[in-house]
Amino acid sequence: MSIILLTPNKINVLDYLKKSFARKKARRQFQEYSHTVDKFVLPEEGEVEFANWDNPLVKPVTLTQDEINFFKKFIPRGSFCIDIGTNIGDTTVPMAVAAGKTGTTLGFDPNPHVFKILEANVTLNKEKTNIIPFNYAITKEDGEFYYSSSEASFGNGGISNEIISEQGEFQLPQKIKGINLQNFLEKNYADLLPKLSFIKVDVEGADKEVIRSISELLIKYKPVLIAEVFSKSSAEDRTELFDLVASLGYTLYYFSDFVANAEIIKLESGKDLMKWKMLNFYAVPN
Template sequence: MKCVHIYQKFVYKCRQVASFCRHTRTPLALSLDTLYLKRGPFVAVSGDGLRLRIKPRSGESFTFYENMVRHDYLIDGITLRPGATVVDIGANIGAFAVMAASIVGPRGRVIAFEPIPETFERLRENVALNGLGQVECRRAAIDAEEGEIALRVAAKSSGATAHRITRLGDDQHARVETAPCLTLNRVFEEYQIDRINLLKVDCEGSEYGIFDSLDPGLAARIDQVAMEVHAVEGKSTERLGERLRTLGFDLRRSYLWYLWVAFNAAGHPAGDRVG
């Protein structure tokens, strides 16, 4: 069984390498990092010329692959067009925010939230690297209540990979970071948002609180949701799905088992590009 797992992992990495060769301008550096052979930091460049500064052996090449090669959040009917407004909750080092900003253009708007300090600085660095003035970055978490939130960062994580950030955990060497926390209701108010054309969510379990606390009137002003759903003790994915439907969303499961996409049932088309 172990041999099968190793073989499957090898095949998957080979597919990544092949994709880097076909769809990026820096295939060698990305491929070496995927195979744990890259030693120093480097700037990865997508086929469209988008740049992302990568730390080696950190999993960030996979983040680049998910967002700038495979376009995980622009699948299953999700669309974007120039001038759209995007809210990115759990922006990490900025791979999705940079890609989305390149689509919405200077007339559009991307508001990116990332709570972990060093990851937030990486986000700002990557946005600046691409000269994207339409991206607004803020160090904050989004959840059910406003105030301050404590986040546990696993010992093996530099903080650059959001999937290693959890509220609870048994890692005795983990460190705790605090961050300001907003509700999505407050985001609408503070940023004077009329409509969110695409809400991207990858926040390690805070998705439950975000939608539980979301005002139905504001939910009607969200056209599309692309969201990673995480298993959290005491939380129910079934109930989350019911909540989204109650808020007026047509919920669909992606071919990626952990990714949900949802569309405003009232039907507000938000673009002409399908990822």
């Protein structure tokens, strides 16, 4: 009988091959993935938990005090904030920690597969956060829409009025619901709107359309706005996005990362959005 001993290098290679196969499978073949609850002990917040999705295509989230302090710059404790395009909650949770138990954080995402992980995160950190999740897209008008993804595990995706292959070859079997955010808030959270301090938008290239649909909220309540400039956005789209936000009475700033000491650059025109392939910006009311 012979015994084969695996050296550390061979173990690393086998682990790499196993993970590589899992990623390829996740891109082409749908399956449900559970989650793992990780705990982080932070200098100011103490222990904070996060439900990480076990999808091999999704990098595990690590919560840091520096990230929470980034959101604290814009979200006063006890205020009202909104995350549009939450995914599993990687920004929703630090936003909610910044707002605190006495604040309210609404999270919106139409993707049922990431939404179930968001719901898991809602059950954690109850003594520190108050998160209310909704499985909706934010759209100009209420309705039902198709949802497409570029990979079978549905870690990302976009909505449309019809099936469009360019948005991804994988389709949800059921339509998702879209709502007009202003109407929804005025009906359900009118008492909290005066406390609206912050809105984050990250919707896979549809940020301009979402911001246009919430423009009256931005004009009236003047929350800080964070949005993403999608990597595939054209120069025309980027200029239109800049002009839209600026026309609502906001000044825009590039920031390098969601950390308190991020590099910050004032954006003077739509041309400045061409300097990076993909970027996030924050906008503050004038």
